[in-house]
Amino acid sequence: MTRVSFVGAGPGDPELLTLKAVDRLAHADVVLFDDLSAGPVLRHVRAGADLVAVGKRAGRPSPSQAHVSALLVEHALSGARVVRLKAGDPGIFGRLEEEITALRTAGVAFEIIPGISAAQAAAAAAAIPLTRRAEARRVQFVTGHDATGGLPEQRNMAALADSDATTVVFMPKRTFPALADDLAAHGLPGDTPALLAEAVGHPEQRLTRTSIAALAEQLRAGVSDATALILYGPLAAEA
Ligand SMILES: C[S@@+](CC[C@H](N)C(=O)[O-])C[C@H]1O[C@@H](n2cnc3c(N)ncnc32)[C@H](O)[C@@H]1O
Known part of the structure; x- marks a missing residue:
């Protein structure tokens, strides 16, 4: 069963989300998001879900990539439905590979929902x-x-x-x-x-x-x- 959905948040305008992205946000128990994927897009997250900011922006303190990957695995293994929201398309300069590797190593099933870059x-x-x-x-x-x-x-x-x-x-x-x-x-x-x-x-x-x-x-x-x-x-x- 898919535990983690990597979701492309698009550039910021919520009307540019895919239908699949909206669906996964509406059904997630936990949403891990970056600074650039914050904003009106998060209105699609269901009330009561955990919103976890894992932002990384140049020049500001931010969690390490290893920490973000570990958090992702931890939430998935707890049985939660997890969305990892990434700005634009997750596969473009999004450090997707590190997080996929951590999930594969932990035996966690995932899917990737592309976004508009x-x-x-x-x-x-x-x-x-x-x-x-x-x-x-x-x-x-x-x-x-x-x-x-x-x-x-x-x-x-x-x-x-x-x-x-x-x-x-x-x-x-x-x-x-x-x-x-x-x-x-x-x-x-x-x-x-x-x-x-x-x-x-x-x-x-x-x-x-x-x-x-x-x-x-x-x-x-x-x-x-x-x-x-x-x-x-x-x-x-x-x-
Ligand atoms: C870590 S990369 C993520 C790119 C993202 N995966 C994509 O497909 O758009 C972040 C960079 O993407 C660009 N970017 C992301 N969102 C943007 C936006 N709404 N307007 C302009 N540039 C943006 C900027 O160059 C920013 O520094």
């Missing part, structure tokens, strides 16, 4: 496609930082500087200026369109259509706390 939601909010025949034949999702918070050292610059791809950078704001320098050094023009998508699916959503060079300049001058991703490539500036 912030990347798809940002493109939809900006009314742009992620692909276009001939011009943007590839989409790549990359992370702007590694475990230390810096720009990942192993970067596939040929792929990142591909002018025929749509690139979505998650967790990008602090490292994007350095990435932009690297992109320029690898031949991607600074006037390549870029979209800064902040708080997508939330009332304070903000979309800034700009270019790689101008955005790097802006972020060098300072970054806000808003959750954001950056999308760049030939389609990024269109509306």
